[in-house]
Amino acid sequence: MAQSKVITNKSLVFKVTRRTPELITPAVSTPYEFKELSDIDDQEALRFHIPIILFYRNNNSSKSTVAGRQDPARVIKEAVAKALVPYYPFAGRLREKPGRKLVVECNGEGIIFIEADADVTLEEFGDIIQPPFPLKQLFYDVPGSTAFLDTPLLLFQVTRLKCGAFILALRLNHTVADAAGIVQFLNAMVELAHGAQTPSIQPVWERHLFNIPNSPRVILEQREYDELDSIKATITPLLEDIMVHKSFFFGPTEIAAIRRFIPPNQKATTIEILTACLWRSRTIALHPDPEDIVKFMCIVNFRTLANPPIPSGFYGNAFAVRVAISTAAELSTKPIAYALELVQKSKETATEEYIISIDELMVLKDNPNLISMVSNNYFLVSDVTRFGSDKLDFGWGSPLYAGLAKGGVGPIPGLSTFYMSVNNGKGNKGIVIPICLPENVMDLFVELNGLLYGVSKHMISSSSISSSL
Template identity: 55%
Template structure:
């Protein structure tokens, strides 16, 4: 029923939301977040969705009960998640570890997994029913920091949705916590990776002294109006397998073709195609924000220990005039992305923390900006609560907070043909989406081969 997924309608019956507290005693303390955690650009909730098939070996086991019990046990180790955020001096956020717990919803839906289509990918039908916004739970301060919903399907499978207050953890931190929940659900006594709070590692210096330009936090007046309207938005996802990535890479100059990572190639491609599609004035400054994980790097970055689950990434931004992006080759966009990614090291992270304190924790600029985040190594597709790996595991939707159309995630994905690759959700105004598909087609067309012959599946799904 892949063809019916676009118009899928189903009913979800939810039990009353409950609070799940840690399964054992936990400290009551006030823990300051880092100066990376509590910036304005992270003061919103992010949502994750996981689809699981029926597993005969788990017959008689209720996924809601299994997940609820494992969450309670995991919260003993990750007890700050069971607390509530408070704002202290200088708009500083701290979590009061109260042990109150996280929100949990048990639900049933009159739909089967296969009704969602052969190749699960964002956008998902009925998402608002699968991650229910409990009234009053979406505030930053004084509300539960996590919300779980386990929705049992009529086929015996289930859907797990998780909503997280982003100031508490990044994608890797959330994946680490959920991996602990999954291990405990499968019978482990303790998580294999123990959590590290350590937020003082990313605190500002006294006095703060930023050492980089940090154009991602420029104050940019939106003099020509919002470039992406909030109405008439079209959501589509695009699949890039090995053939598609190779085709895009073939448009780069030889040296860059060998040195650029897949993230850099695809991000530059999306930035260029999106700019052409939106048709801004030639002199308008366009911004490409790249999420760069600071874990496991050189210098001070190596001080971020295994088990750290706070936000440990930066938003470096490439900036270019729209006319240049549209007129010049793909190599121009990819080179700019590669350069700003390479700036991020331990000193850069320290500089961001300093800037946050110095300037009152500003939001990264979203004016004429686009953001890309690589989730191909986050591990959401590996989370096994006893029913095996998910059919799909990753972001429930694109966008940053309440701002649609300014962000895309690179999500690991296996298409209906069994090909491994990356799926990228995109949100654009209707006419711009048509132009985006046209521009993407040009970059998927090697010089002597017609793209429709090489990649009919992708072009067909995108049109």
């Protein structure tokens, strides 16, 4: 039985003092022009702001190229202004053309930057830094900034803690970049903060690469986008005001405990095993009709599949999904190996031809992904552990946590989750997975994970914060 690791992360109450929000514009003049987003960027399901957060320790004694400029707010503010020169569309505003086609007006108006101080220490966030976080304190909702159109595409808040550590929080309009794209921008900021004259990877717009031809060719079966009226599904809306957030930490000990339930001859990656286990437990906790169809959906980064390759430096949305499908009864009653096999087989669909046909279908069916995801029987997963966000060093070392600020982000609460790397430098290195579910469902989900994997409930973040935070 895996030893439990008590996580002391809890709902914190602390005071934050903010300076007046300001607009940071590109450090030098940039072109004025209109840039169209791609048909993939245009998806209805991406028309929201996504919160990202990074925690940094007090590491001023380290040898860094920012020595002598130890105020993190100043370092990051200057880096943003410099990075907005090559990435000048981020400093523009999103407009909508007839037919709801999105374009960026590159007008150099800038992004929102907020400098803040909090009367709390890093240690008070717990042994393992992980969601849920008190987002109202760490993401100031500047009045009028959360609208989808005609507002800044990025918001940064740097919050200095009283121990010398700091928190970098940012909010991104998801239509203009995906996870790989925003990490690319942040990495450019890191390089410029360390004295580089230009980023090592130059940004590439090229959104036309993901525009669907006038005569699209949908040639493969797309079970991700089955219409709800063609399948049996229990439609229980996952409402924002009844949701709670908890995080699940999986380090080497926890992963070894879970692997005991996998047949020795069934080879699998850690991500595959975690996905199979969470999908199965989540389905049981939701208690759907046994005959219901349940789906696991995984984000696929198209950058690695395209031929010819997508240019290095492309920072737009470049992804689709692959799918695993089962009845609720089979997934809930069969061993974990069954769920694992389905997850692994779904990789077979991740071919260039398949992804292209999915992208074309999204345009033909007027964004059917949003239509089909209203069932709580669907579970969308995105593995962002390989994008390098955990290595973004502005001069204070790598972040202790770098990833989504909460689970269940997006237009449909509770649908999605993200896998993120965490390392607090004290041996707590692993993967954090935030989950968002209704409270009664979450209670059972927590119990199932403890019983099924031989991992104590204390492996799970003890906090639960209303998603309204």
